[in-house]
Amino acid sequence: MELSLRITLNEKLYLKNPEESILGRKIVTDGLKLINTLGFEDFTFKKLAQAIETTEATIYRYFENKHRLLVYLVNWYWTYLEYKVMIQLTNITDAKEKIKRIISALVIPASNDFSNQYIGEKEVFDLVMYEGSKSYLTRSVANNNKDQLFKPYKDLCARISLVITEVNPKYKYPHSLASTLVEMSHAQKFFRLNLPSLTDFAKDKNDKSIVAFLEHMVLETLKK
Amino acid sequence: MELSLRITLNEKLYLKNPEESILGRKIVTDGLKLINTLGFEDFTFKKLAQAIETTEATIYRYFENKHRLLVYLVNWYWTYLEYKVMIQLTNITDAKEKIKRIISALVIPASNDFSNQYIGEKEVFDLVMYEGSKSYLTRSVANNNKDQLFKPYKDLCARISLVITEVNPKYKYPHSLASTLVEMSHAQKFFRLNLPSLTDFAKDKNDKSIVAFLEHMVLETLKK
DNA sequence: TAATATTGATAGTATTACTATTGTTTATGT
DNA sequence: ACATAAACAATAGTAATACTATCAATATTA
Structure with missing residues (x-):
């Protein structure tokens, strides 16, 4: 069976649907x-146009x-991540276990489960890591927000905050x-x-210590 | 008595010292x-040159x-913040109290203690909030880091991590x-x-709830 | 087959991000 | 008080960026 998930994004993002x-x-x-x-x-x-052998004008027909x-x-x-998290949580009942699975999904770019996608998970993870916050750190946040451009991010956080509340219903700051x-x-x-002295993880090591750090922080914060 | 603190910054930051x-x-x-x-x-x-009635070329003599x-x-x-934190911590012995003071210093832009400075704290706080991460989210991080351009940030984190270790010497991730x-x-x-649904704080309210959120998270994480 | 949408090719504009040159003002040292 | 160096203004110029517009060629679909 070929699993193909179709991700449909807000129409305001493009002039012409690139999919x-x-x-x-x-x-x-x-x-x-x-x-x-x-x-x-x-x-x-312009550089992209040269790389894919088309013209600048053509690209501008797709994206403003x-x-x-x-x-x-x-x-x-x-959107992909919310979907991935959703799948990771099916049939799991223990809320703490859910948190652990969420953290793994967030930190470790996947095993290319859906590698038939034209967007590679590892690559898009890197993009989000290096450039992600530039998507909202602009003077046009307010307008972009009105156009619902941050909905996928908010939806993901909302979903995570529900699990947080499940772990500790009395916790006051699930969204934050x-x-x-x-x-x-x-x-x-x-x-x-890039700036390893801001962490306690060796540059060469893998992501497990990041997972451990975040799990500990979140679960201790949620202790009753 | 006039308090004037002189902040000396890395020479690589400028071509000609603007101070x-x-x-x-x-x-x-x-x-x-x-x-x-x-x-x-x-x-x-160019816009800055027009605003202060000088020329572009002149500004380029100061900054690359x-x-x-x-x-x-x-x-x-x-640098300013590290200094502020340092002062806030003098004569405080209780490590948890130190953490609380650090968090307040971080979240609440000061009461203009050193307002004789030519850089306003509230303004520079806003700058860091909106543009701060753009200072390191570049392809030149590695080179900039070699030139020690992130030293003040690292120093501040190092100082905070010492207090974290003071609260709980066994905690494994003080820098992170x-x-x-x-x-x-x-x-x-x-x-x-700007995106209030990512938090549990009302847009119009003040920063107290952010302080409470962070205090709770850090202190719970450090509980033995 | 005609109509329509898509792309390619080309051209052009205002702005950005600089560098270079030269002459004038301002500060400094003796 | 005067020479000399430094700082700055004024001007000019360049390559690249971030677009927009037009028109022809080629697919697609009705």
């Missing part, structure tokens, strides 16, 4: 790779500007703890790789 | 304000580019918890103002 053409998917796939290679600041539609492409990719990731968890699952990894 | 001339200080002061007004992406040296100016301002803030605390003191405030 509906080969070229559109190429813009997304190769755009992701090129942003990861150059960094978002140095990435331009590069920031929209970034938000598109980041949203793809959050959820957003802290999500943010830190990326920031701590970025720090481990 | 040493009226114009230099104006570049820093008004640059800070203009970045806050326009957002870092839309801020340019706008990113360096950003890092300069962010470093100023971390410190960087989590610092990051979240800004992120949660940004969320409260």
